[in-house]
Amino acid sequence: GESVGLHLPTLSVQEGDNSIINCAYSNSASDYFIWYKQESGKGPQFIIDIRSNMDKRQGQRVTVLLNKTVKHLSLQIAATQPGDSAVYFCAENFGGTSYGKLTFGQGTILTVHP
Amino acid sequence: GAGVSQSPSNKVTEKGKDVELRCDPISGHTALYWYRQSLGQGLEFLIYFQGNSAPDKSGLPSDRFSAERTGGSVSTLTIQRTQQEDSAVYLCASSLGGQPGANVLTFGAGSRLTVL
Numbered sequence: 001g002e003s004v005g006l007h008l009p010t011l012s013v014q015e016g017d018n019s020i021i022n023c024a025y026s027n028s029a030s031d032y033f034i035w036y037k038q039e040s041g042k043g044p045q046f047i048i049d050i051r052s053n054m055d056k057r058q059g060q061r062v063t064v065l066l067n068k069t070v071k072h073l074s075l076q077i078a079a080t081q082p083g084d085s086a087v088y089f090c091a092e093n094f095g096g097t098s099y100g101k102l103t104f105g106q107g108t109i110l111t112v113h114p
Numbered sequence: 115g116a117g118v119s120q121s122p123s124n125k126v127t128e129k130g131k132d133v134e135l136r137c138d139p140i141s142g143h144t145a146l147y148w149y150r151q152s153l154g155q156g157l158e159f160l161i162y163f164q165g166n167s168a169p170d171k172s173g174l175p176s177d178r179f180s181a182e183r184t185g186g187s188v189s190t191l192t193i194q195r196t197q198q199e200d201s202a203v204y205l206c207a208s209s210l211g212g213q214p215g216a217n218v219l220t221f222g223a224g225s226r227l228t229v230l
Binding site for chain 1 (some may be wrong): 147
């Protein structure tokens, strides 16, 4: 999983650059993965999801890549904007009865400089 | 309302007191979840309600924690005899339920609990 401890990984980029946020997930049986964005004082907001039978999925300005061999998930944000500054969480689901019962990583802080 | 509503937004209590946190899910969402987020940490699953089925309580950390969902809508998370380690943001989410794609969670802004 993501780094353990009180210090979250951080990523600083310039406005207009592309950002890549990485996540190592824990369970090889997980079959559903999601990225969430959390701004200060708000609840997490859904960005994009992917099922384990896919290795890539694209949304608006975002792409999620899944590498099941090494249990790695990444979120790519194109043309990053200051409004993208937030904490980004990956989450995995082990399947079963609920696809909303998720295990979250600890998050990565993205800071976008104008 | 248009989103998931939680109250109170902030709660400060003394160790040993009981607290109740409320969640109003999005109308029509059959699935409701409670998560906990400690300072600088990711979210930790607590409990899940789906329709009239028995709730999945597998994430509740102790028997001091309980939750109800009345009439398939509003939910209350109760923490009895609060301890300092219960201090966290408690997040509620709801979804349409079912398969991925129809089960995207919409989170509320959370209730920040501080136990002195």
